[in-house]
Amino acid sequence: MTKRTTVTLPTLTIDLPNWARLMQPIQIMKKTSLLLFVALCAPVIAADKFEGPLKPFLGEPEFEIQQVFNGGRFPTLAVATDGTVLAVFAKDGVSVKRSEDGGKTWGEAIVIAKSGFMGGGVTVDEGTGDILAFIEQHHPPSTLTVYRSKDHGKTWAAQSDTVIKPDSQGHVPSMHMNDHGITLRHGDKKGRLVRPSRWYGKRNDRNEWPTHYTNSIFSDDGGQSWRASEPFPEMGTGEACIVELSDGTLYYNSRVHWDKRPRFNRRREARSADFGATWTDFRIIEALPDGQQNRSYGCMGGLTRLPVVGKDILIFSNLDTPKPSREQGTVWASFDGGVTWPVKRLANPGASGYSSMNVGRPGTPSEGWIYFMPEAGGAKVARFNLSWIVRGGEATGDGKVPGWAK
Numbered sequence: 538m539t540k541r542t543t544v545t546l547p548t549l550t551i552d553l554p555n556w557a558r559l560m561q562p563i564q565i566m567k568k569t570s571l572l573l574f575v576a577l578c579a580p581v582i583a584a585d586k587f588e589g590p591l592k593p594f595l596g597e598p599e600f601e602i603q604q605v606f607n608g609g610r611f612p613t614l615a616v617a618t619d620g621t622v623l624a625v626f627a628k629d630g631v632s633v634k635r636s637e638d639g640g641k642t643w644g645e646a647i648v649i650a651k652s653g654f655m656g657g658g659v660t661v662d663e664g665t666g667d668i669l670a671f672i673e674q675h676h677p678p679s680t681l682t683v684y685r686s687k688d689h690g691k692t693w694a695a696q697s698d699t700v701i702k703p704d705s706q707g708h709v710p711s712m713h714m715n716d717h718g719i720t721l722r723h724g725d726k727k728g729r730l731v732r733p734s735r736w737y738g739k740r741n742d743r744n745e746w747p748t749h750y751t752n753s754i755f756s757d758d759g760g761q762s763w764r765a766s767e768p769f770p771e772m773g774t775g776e777a778c779i780v781e782l783s784d785g786t787l788y789y790n791s792r793v794h795w796d797k798r799p800r801f802n803r804r805r806e807a808r809s810a811d812f813g814a815t816w817t818d819f820r821i822i823e824a825l826p827d828g829q830q831n832r833s834y835g836c837m838g839g840l841t842r843l844p845v846v847g848k849d850i851l852i853f854s855n856l857d858t859p860k861p862s863r864e865q866g867t868v869w870a871s872f873d874g875g876v877t878w879p880v881k882r883l884a885n886p887g888a889s890g891y892s893s894m895n896v897g898r899p900g901t902p903s904e905g906w907i908y909f910m911p912e913a914g915g916a917k918v919a920r921f922n923l924s925w926i927v928r929g930g931e932a933t934g935d936g937k938v939p940g941w942a943k
Contacts (some may be wrong), residue, residue, distance in 0.1 A: 586900075587898065587899070589844060589845065589899030590846065591845045591850075591923075591942075593922075594843060594850075594905050594922050594923040595923060595942075596924055598922065598925040598929055599925055600919065600920075600921040600925045601640075601641075601920050601921070602885065602918070602920075603917060603918060604914070604916075605624050605643055605915070606646075607914065608914075608915050609626050609627050610628075610890070611626065611627045611657065611714055611891060612625070612626055612892060612910040612916045613659045613716065614659075614894065614895035614910045615660070615668060615690075615895060616661065616896065616903055617666065617689040617690060619666070620637075620639070620902050620904070621635050621690060622636040622895070623659065623668070624910055624918050625670060626916050627653075627654060627655035630648060630649070630652050630653055631649045631650045632646040632647060632649060633646070633647050633670075634647070635647070635690050637902065639902035639920070640903065640908060647690070647692075650670075650682065650693075650695075654674060654679065655673075656670075656672055656681065656713050657716060657717075657776075657837075657893075658671050658715045658717060659671070659717050659718065660719070660732050661717075661718075661720065662720055663720035664759070665687075665759060667759065667760070668689070669684070669696075669718070670684045670685075670686075671712040673711070673712060673713055677711035677740075678737065679713075681701070682696075682699075683696045684696065696761070699760075699761065699763075700762040701765070702763065702765060704736070704752060704765035704768065705765075705767055705768075706768065708736045708765075709765075710734035710752055710765050711735055711736065712732075713735070714837055715734065715777050716778040716837070716838070716840055716893050718731060718732025718733070718779070719780065721785070721812060721813075722781060724812060725812070726757070726812040728757075729755055729757050729812055729813070730756040730757075731755045731787065731813040732753065732754060732755075733753050733777040733778060733779050733791075734751070734752055734754045735749065735750065735774075736749060736751075736768070746773050746834075747773055747795055749772065749773055749774065749775050749794055750768040750773070751769040751775045751776070751789075751791045751792075752765055752766045752767065752768050753765070753766045753777075753779060753789070753813050754766070755812070755813045766813055766815065766816065767814065767816060768816075769791060769807055769819075770807055770816055771798065771819060773795025773798050774791045774792065774794065774805055775792060776791070776792040776835075778790045778838065778840030778853075778894075779840070780840055780841065780842040781842070783846075783847055783848065783874075785810075786808050786809065786810055786874070787808060788842075789806060789807045789809065789816055790822070790838070790853065790875070791804065791805045791806070791807075792804070792805075792827055792835040792838065793805060793834065800821050800823075802826060802827050803822055803823055804827045804835075804838070804853075805819070805820070805821060805822065806875060807819045807820070822875075823935070824869070824877070824933050824935035825838075825853060825869060828855065829861055829862060829864070830858065830859050830860075832861050835855075836855060836890065836891060839854040839892045839893040839895075841894040841896045841907070842896070843907070843923065844896060849871075849875075850870065850871070850872055850923065850942070851870070851871040851874065852869070852871075852896070853869045853870075853871070853894070854866065854867065854869075854884070854909050854911070857883065862888075863888065863912075864889055865883060865885075865887075865889060866885030866886075867883050868882055868894075868907075868909055868926060869933070870923070870930070870938075870942075872939050872942055873936070876936070878933055878935050878936070879934075879936040879937050879938050880930040880933060880938050881926075881930055881933055882925070882926045882931065884909050884911075884919050884921070885909075885917060885919065887913070888914065889911040889912065891911070892909060892910060893909075894909055906920045906921070907922065907923065908920050909921070923942065
């Protein structure tokens with residue numbers, strides 16, 4: 538049976554002069570047609586194919602973790618538009634393993650680059666389905682090659698003539714080492730690619746840390762050319778994560794490299810209301826540790842937003858330990874776009890290092906899964922649902938878990 542849609546239109550009462558009354562039926566017909574068109578099309582416009590309901594992330598708590606790489610460093614997770622999960626890692630070059638069943642099993646390693654140093658920031662272009670990987674030859678400053686896959690990570694080719702323009706300080710950003718990039722889904726710049734980046738100074742040296750700062754690069758031509766944002770509001774920062782909130786605001790979460798900054802063992806955040814061009818509303822996030830707490834600088838963390846219509850559920854990963862060693866890979870959940878982080882749960886006991894986060898896509902085998910990839914004797918990949926964090930997690934004292942998430 539064909540489903541019918543009933544639309545109730547408002548009654549118009551208009552005092553018109555005699556000459557205009559002849560036009561009234563035509564005008565009302567036009568207004569009625571327009572209102573009918575808007576009413577019938579509104580659900581289609583609102584239902585973005587990359588956003589879905591909350592329900593797939595709930596239910597009985599589920600958690601699985603497995604070793605995916607042995608040896609190597611620098612993890613980045615991406616989820617292709619068909620739902621294939623990609624785990625990218627650096628060991629004797631840069632390789633990727635693919636999972637077509639939502640992270641249950643993994644294929645053999647596919648070489649992206651035979652040499653090089655993983656630059657992080659693997660970015661899925663949701664407009665074309667292409668995937669971009671950023672490979673530097675060594676610690677910055679370094680040459681950069683962007684590799685592109687047009688088949689969900691099965692094959693890769695170096696992209697020629699990539700342009701990354703200097704920022705307002707005259708610096709060309711480094712890609713090392715950040716979490717995945719994003720495609721904007723809202724506003725005038727819908728389709729823009731944005732990924733975290735950083736100015737690394739002259740080299741990776743403690744004396745250079747005060748000159749370092751994090752920022753982002755963005756592309757409006759599918760990743761061929763990139764412009765750099767203004768610097769993050771605090772110096773001594775780097776290795777960051779970006780998500781887009783449901784209102785189009787970008788949320789930026791960064792590591793601190795400089796132990797002379799106040800509360801240097803806590804994460805930093807800022808927001809952008811202009812699609813990643815500038816960053817404001819700087820805040821030190823007291824609820825989120827920045828790496829191990831008895832060391833002078835932090836640790837790269839991961840961040841993702843669940844693709845749930847109208848909600849801003851963020852999942853963050855880092856270390857949660859008072860010891861000087863890197864261990865206790867943990868995930869935190871926010872239900873208000875990063876304002877509070879009320880619950881956390883240990884995901885990888887023992888040795889953990891840099892980590893990346895991502896999330897499954899509606900209508901694919903990855904739907905309902907949250908992915909966490911920590912360094913751990915190589916790299917592991919965990920998958921779990923939101924209920925696993927909420928029902929078995931530990932309260933942080935920073936806000937409350939809303940009833941609809943339980």
